[in-house]
Amino acid sequence: MGRTVDIVGDVYAIVGNMPWGCRFCLRGSKIVVFVTGLCDDKCFYCPVSPEKLYHDVIRVDEEPVQSLEDILDEVYAIGAEGAGITGGDPLVKVDRTVGIIKILKEIFGDDFHIHLYTSGRYASSAVLRALESAGLDEIRFHVIGDWVLQRIRLALEVLRDVDVGVEIPIFPDRIEETKRLIKKLDEMGVSFINLNELEASENNMRVLLMRGYKIVPGTPVVKGSREAAIEIVQWASKNTKKITVHFCPAGYKDRVQMRIRLIRKALRTAKPYEKVAADGMVVVLEVEPTDQAKQLAREGYGEPGDNRILLHPDLHLPGAQVRRRYPARLATGLPLELQGIAENSDNAA
Numbered sequence: 511m512g513r514t515v516d517i518v519g520d521v522y523a524i525v526g527n528m529p530w531g532c533r534f535c536l537r538g539s540k541i542v543v544f545v546t547g548l549c550d551d552k553c554f555y556c557p558v559s560p561e562k563l564y565h566d567v568i569r570v571d572e573e574p575v576q577s578l579e580d581i582l583d584e585v586y587a588i589g590a591e592g593a594g595i596t597g598g599d600p601l602v603k604v605d606r607t608v609g610i611i612k613i614l615k616e617i618f619g620d621d622f623h624i625h626l627y628t629s630g631r632y633a634s635s636a637v638l639r640a641l642e643s644a645g646l647d648e649i650r651f652h653v654i655g656d657w658v659l660q661r662i663r664l665a666l667e668v669l670r671d672v673d674v675g676v677e678i679p680i681f682p683d684r685i686e687e688t689k690r691l692i693k694k695l696d697e698m699g700v701s702f703i704n705l706n707e708l709e710a711s712e713n714n715m716r717v718l719l720m721r722g723y724k725i726v727p728g729t730p731v732v733k734g735s736r737e738a739a740i741e742i743v744q745w746a747s748k749n750t751k752k753i754t755v756h757f758c759p760a761g762y763k764d765r766v767q768m769r770i771r772l773i774r775k776a777l778r779t780a781k782p783y784e785k786v787a788a789d790g791m792v793v794v795l796e797v798e799p800t801d802q803a804k805q806l807a808r809e810g811y812g813e814p815g816d817n818r819i820l821l822h823p824d825l826h827l828p829g830a831q832v833r834r835r836y837p838a839r840l841a842t843g844l845p846l847e848l849q850g851i852a853e854n855s856d857n858a859a
Contacts, residue, residue: 512748520761523743526754529675529702531625531648534592538770540623541590543581544569545600545607551629551654555679555718557711563598568606571771578613585618588774592623601632608644615645623647627677629654630661638668650677650704653691659698666699677704680742680757682723682734688742695753702754705742708735709760731760776837783812783822791834795821798829 517523521536534540547562556563568575570584584590593614600607611624625648626641633651641649649672651662665674676695680688688705695703710718710730718725724733739757746755772790780786785793796818797803803819806812812821823832 513746513750515744515747517740517743520759522759523740523757524754525743525747525750526702526752526756528756529625529648529673529704529754530623531592531594531650532704532756532758534590534623535594538768538774539589539591540771541571541581541584541588541593542569543575543593543595543610544572545595545597545610546603547598548602549598549629550602550631551599553652553654554721555681555708555714557709557714558598559711560713563713566603578610581610581614582617585614587779588771589778590618591621592625595624595626597627599628599631600626601628601630601637604632604637604640608640611641611644611646620645625650627652630658630665633661633665635664635668638665638672642669642672646672648673648675650675652676653678659694662695662700663698673701675702675704675754676700677706679706679708680735680739681708682732682738685738685741688738689745689749692742692746692750692753692755696750700753702756705739705755705757707739707758707760708732729761772837779837781813782810783820785823786837787834790837792837793823793832793834795823795825795827795830796833797821797827797831800827803827 513525515523515525522528531540544562545568547558547565547567549564562569570581573580573584575581585593595607595611607626614622614624624646626646627650630651649665649669651658651665651674653659653676662674662676665672678688692703708731710725710732715725718732725731726733736759743755743757746753769790773786776786776790776792780792783794787793795812799814799817799819803812803821804814806821806825807814807819811825812819814820821827821830
């Protein structure tokens with residue numbers, strides 16, 4: 511008798527139990543800490559932007575990080591329940607990574623869930639123990655070669671309270687290879703494998719096309735990746751014993767999960783005179799500093815800006831302009847689908 515397959519539209523397809531890190535991601539309550547762009551693996555399909563890949567930069571939810579306080583501020587801003595630690599490879603800067611995990615756990619408690627992505631190249635016994643001691647809850651290996659399986663076996667032996675999983679992109683021409691990998695991981699006792707829809711980006715588009723892959727028109731995803739992932743999940747329901755096999759579509763991650771996070775941030779950080787729109791943007795009115803506008807600001811309906819008065823958008827004043835903005839310091843690095851609405855724009859009220 512096969513295992514149950516759950517397919518929820520463009521949200522996920524799964525056999526087994528949803529990994530905890532994915533649960534927080536689905537509800538937009540996880541920050542993403544990009545620890546470093548440094549990485550000693552040269553995956554041709556890596557979607558990380560040229561501005562970050564192979565550069566030692568730190569970002570939290572795509573915003574520049576100057577100090578640990580910037581990361582903590584983002585946790586408060588969205589009311590985060592967890593964090594994903596990514597790169598590059600976070601273990602290239604293991605002391606930095608361990609320090610971030612430790613401070614997040616110390617301030618937000620044991621229930622603040624933290625998962626980490628790595629190829630495992632630098633996942634020695636000592637490093638794995640340091641990660642667990644700092645409070646890591648979940649480690650996700652990116653299998654780029656058979657040698658990574660040795661790192662995964664080591665993690666299964668060394669780690670006691672950390673869930674060990676795998677996360678890989680799905681290539682439409684590697685279905686059988688992926689099935690064989692899943693069988694090995696299931697026999698090893700790996701907790702889960704996440705199958706990501708293969709994404710095209712500025713960094714990998716040219717190479718993907720040169721290798722014969724095609725892009726779905728109007729989207730940043732590789733044609734056939736989704737269908738291959740669904741086939742693999744359905745296969746897993748009949749051919750695996752315990753491992754969770756979870757497919758994460760790029761569309762949900764880029765268009766829905768990101769929006770939920772924007773809305774959470776906007777609701778928590780919006781000023782009294784700002785209105786949060788359904789897309790997560792913060793909306794205000796900008797008007798000339800007339801006597802009426804100044805009076806409304808004094809009464810709590812807004813505040814003075816740079817040669818303008820900012821007021822609640824439900825007010826109606828002659829010549830007022832509607833301004834929409836992303837509820838954060840910067841909008842750089844957003845998915846293409848969100849870049850248009852992230853840019854400030856003025857429209858007649």
